Amino acid sequence: MVTYLKCSDGFSIVDEWTPGCWVNVETPTADELGRLKNRFGLPEDFLNDISDIDERPRVENNDGWSCTVLRIPVEGEEIPFVTIPLGVMVKDDYVVTVCFYHNTLIADFIDHTRKRHTTIGRSSDFILRLLKSSAYWYIRYLKDVKNIVAEAEVGLKKSIRNEDLLKLMNLQKTFVIFATSISGNNILLERINRVYGQDFDKELFEDVSIELRQADSTVTIATQMLDRTMDTYASVISNNVNAIMKRLTSISLILMIPTLIASFYGMNVDVGISMNNPWAFGAIIGAGFILAVITCLWLRKIKWL
Numbered sequence: 001m002v003t004y005l006k007c008s009d010g011f012s013i014v015d016e017w018t019p020g021c022w023v024n025v026e027t028p029t030a031d032e033l034g035r036l037k038n039r040f041g042l043p044e045d046f047l048n049d050i051s052d053i054d055e056r057p058r059v060e061n062n063d064g065w066s067c068t069v070l071r072i073p074v075e076g077e078e079i080p081f082v083t084i085p086l087g088v089m090v091k092d093d094y095v096v097t098v099c100f101y102h103n104t105l106i107a108d109f110i111d112h113t114r115k116r117h118t119t120i121g122r123s124s125d126f127i128l129r130l131l132k133s134s135a136y137w138y139i140r141y142l143k144d145v146k147n148i149v150a151e152a153e154v155g156l157k158k159s160i161r162n163e164d165l166l167k168l169m170n171l172q173k174t175f176v177i178f179a180t181s182i183s184g185n186n187i188l189l190e191r192i193n194r195v196y197g198q199d200f201d202k203e204l205f206e207d208v209s210i211e212l213r214q215a216d217s218t219v220t221i222a223t224q225m226l227d228r229t230m231d232t233y234a235s236v237i238s239n240n241v242n243a244i245m246k247r248l249t250s251i252s253l254i255l256m257i258p259t260l261i262a263s264f265y266g267m268n269v270d271v272g273i274s275m276n277n278p279w280a281f282g283a284i285i286g287a288g289f290i291l292a293v294i295t296c297l298w299l300r301k302i303k304w305l
Helices: 030-040 044-050 105-116 123-158 162-196 202-265 280-301
Strands: 002-007 011-014 022-026 058-062 065-075 081-091 094-099
Touching: 011 105, 022 030, 030 044, 030 094, 044 058, 044 065, 044 081, 044 094, 058 162, 065 105, 065 123, 065 162, 081 123, 081 162, 094 123, 105 123, 123 162, 123 202, 162 202, 202 280
Parallel strands: 022 094
Antiparallel strands: 002 011, 002 022, 058 065, 065 081, 081 094
């Protein structure tokens, strides 16, 4: 999908491109890409690069275009949240963003500029605002992840299930992906500072730097807390296994005593009790029961039961 947007007190959609328009391209088809390359002369190599979901943040010049890649967060499928590349291409009056994957950041970014009546005059400020928006969404998704962790912990307190543990493991993957992407965006911000020199809003640059540092700090703290939670539940699982093994061993020991006595008296040898004695069976059973009770009390005393 290709959308043309003009910035005047916020971005608004227009029917045709005019100088200074932002061309937003999301999940494009092959035909749409072909028309855009023919009309604007977009660098094909860069388009191929950002189609790779693992493309890293960077700034480069390509056929006269200033090309920037930043990582933005989106909701995933197997993993709750992942990150994807967003490409920004700038040349003279052309500003083109291309994302090969569906995301909510761009729509929210456009809506935010309308509500705040934001006017963006320089391409460098446009990129900085996209970075700031990405930092906001990182922090927002991290709050959602914390809620998922809390729900999983409630489930684990009731019963330790593989589903809850796998959910926490997937959240660990999300934290690793977020930490790597935020670190890449921080490096990109430093690179923008060197590439554009003084040609950007310094106050905006500081705001973006603060937001990215906050996102980085948030994901670091969340990662440490989740790691400790996983370690705690690993210890709980190990302790539960040990407790179960102790109980099973105790039960086996208790049952072994009457079984051993019955085995001795079941031999075809004289064991000192006549088979004609009417109290023989009861005495053997009683002795085994008494010894089993004594063993049970002893195991309870040493806290094995």
